[in-house]
Amino acid sequence: MTTHDNSTTLTKLADTFGTPLYVYQQSALTDAYRAYTDAFAALNPLVCYAVKANGNLSILKHFAALGSGFDIVSGGELARVLAAGGDAGKTIFSGVGKSEAEIEFALNAGVLCFNVESLPELDRIQAVAVRLGKKAPVSLRINPDVDAKTHPYISTGLKANKFGIAYTDALAAYRHAAALSHLNIIGIDCHIGSQLTDLSPLVEACERILLLVDQLAAEGIMLKHIDLGGGVGIVYDNEEVPDLAAYADAVAKLLDGRELKLMLEPGRSLVGNAGVLLTRVEFIKQGEEKNFVIVDAAMNDLMRPALYDAHHRIETVGGGEGEAFTADVVGPICETGDFLGQNRRLACQAGDLLVVHSAGAYSSSMASNYNARNRAAEVLINGSDVRLIRQRETIEQQLANEQACLASQPQPLADN
Numbered sequence: 067m068t069t070h071d072n073s074t075t076l077t078k079l080a081d082t083f084g085t086p087l088y089v090y091q092q093s094a095l096t097d098a099y100r101a102y103t104d105a106f107a108a109l110n111p112l113v114c115y116a117v118k119a120n121g122n123l124s125i126l127k128h129f130a131a132l133g134s135g136f137d138i139v140s141g142g143e144l145a146r147v148l149a150a151g152g153d154a155g156k157t158i159f160s161g162v163g164k165s166e167a168e169i170e171f172a173l174n175a176g177v178l179c180f181n182v183e184s185l186p187e188l189d190r191i192q193a194v195a196v197r198l199g200k201k202a203p204v205s206l207r208i209n210p211d212v213d214a215k216t217h218p219y220i221s222t223g224l225k226a227n228k229f230g231i232a233y234t235d236a237l238a239a240y241r242h243a244a245a246l247s248h249l250n251i252i253g254i255d256c257h258i259g260s261q262l263t264d265l266s267p268l269v270e271a272c273e274r275i276l277l278l279v280d281q282l283a284a285e286g287i288m289l290k291h292i293d294l295g296g297g298v299g300i301v302y303d304n305e306e307v308p309d310l311a312a313y314a315d316a317v318a319k320l321l322d323g324r325e326l327k328l329m330l331e332p333g334r335s336l337v338g339n340a341g342v343l344l345t346r347v348e349f350i351k352q353g354e355e356k357n358f359v360i361v362d363a364a365m366n367d368l369m370r371p372a373l374y375d376a377h378h379r380i381e382t383v384g385g386g387e388g389e390a391f392t393a394d395v396v397g398p399i400c401e402t403g404d405f406l407g408q409n410r411r412l413a414c415q416a417g418d419l420l421v422v423h424s425a426g427a428y429s430s431s432m433a434s435n436y437n438a439r440n441r442a443a444e445v446l447i448n449g450s451d452v453r454l455i456r457q458r459e460t461i462e463q464q465l466a467n468e469q470a471c472l473a474s475q476p477q478p479l480a481d482n
């Protein structure tokens with residue numbers, strides 16, 4: 067969304083729904099999804115949107131209507147997918163620490179498969195499947211040991227990361243799985259990191275995973291699908307990002323006639339640039355060394371700058387009046403790390419609206435109640451129509467779980 071074309075709309079949205087406000091554009095969600103299905107058309111992939119990027123029910127519902135599957139990492143995300151009308155049969159369950167209750171929920175719901183990350187997890191899924199008298203479809207997440215060359219906190223495909231089964235242990239892990247009565251081995255997967263700006267690690271991971279597919283086939287373990295995870299980066303500032311057509315071409319060449327269904331788990335690249343965060347300037351403060359633009363959004367609404375030193379473009383809606391000056395854009399939270407941007411050139415004054423770009427992914431989904439702040443509202447724009455897709459949280463909602471306990475008496479801990 068470019069601010070200058072949309073300043074009237076953004077001003078009206080802020081006046082109607084208040085700030086901070088996440089604003090998403092439906093056409094941008096559709097375009098991003100179609101960019102995948104078009105680029106990979108020859109391979110007819112199942113695109114499984116990674117719910118963690120933005121789990122808003124209306125966004126999930128939109129992707130479900132486009133035909134998307136889902137990648138989930140918790141029972142809570144499965145509940146979201148089901149509540150949005152998503153298809154469990156197109157949902158894959160990733161994550162290193164699935165609880166028994168989550169496995170049971172997913173098996174009963176009929177998920178497409180579990181992306182399994184360790185031997186103890188295989189054993190746990192087997193035990194739950196035995197108890198329920200079901201066969202659990204599984205894929206093993208293999209750590210291909212390639213460097214995604216991204217921020218260390220969002221790099222997952224190196225030996226040192228907690229994710230996946232070590233490449234050198236992969237064959238033994240498949241043999242272990244094959245010996246378990248209630249597992250149905252259907253696939254292999256990897257996910258090497260997020261916000262990748264270079265295509266080569268994605269291609270290298272695919273190559274390494276396919277070597278395993280062939281070794282497994284030679285042992286009689288025939289897989290039905292390969293899932294290459296997510297990770298394709300987006301433009302936040304001026305970075306180069308992988309070209310989907312080039313990615314698809316490279317994968318098609320590597321798959322080379324094998325009968326393997328391709329699955330992908332994009333998150334950020336489907337929603338990141340479909341959303342912005344609108345925030346109002348409360349005060350301009352001149353510090354001794356720096357100027358501060360104090361806004362009503364904070365690290366609890368967008369924690370990426372504090373956590374990863376991430377850059378989000380920030381502009382004044384309508385361009386702003388007066389001379390531009392350099393300032394840190396900060397929130398009201400009592401932390402020095404509470405900034406949305408540092409050393410930005412902006413023309414703005416108290417009362418102006420700022421738009422923080424590329425806030426569709428890992429923004430509302432990572433929001434918290436720190437400093438007892440209510441979570442912001444979210445709206446979805448479709449052409450000239452707008453729909454509130456999450457009400458602004460109220461302080462009553464925040465307090466309810468604790469208020470219910472205020473009058474309760476301490477109890478002795480029961481031995482059971």
Ligand code: LLP
Nearest residue numbers: 116160257260261296297331332333334428
């Ligand atoms: N599949 C798995 C197993 C994942 O762990 C992830 C992201 C994805 C798919 C989606 O990756 P994407 O296409 O969005 O890159 N909070 C961080 C990003 C953490 C990503 C975690 N896993 C951020 O704000 O940059």
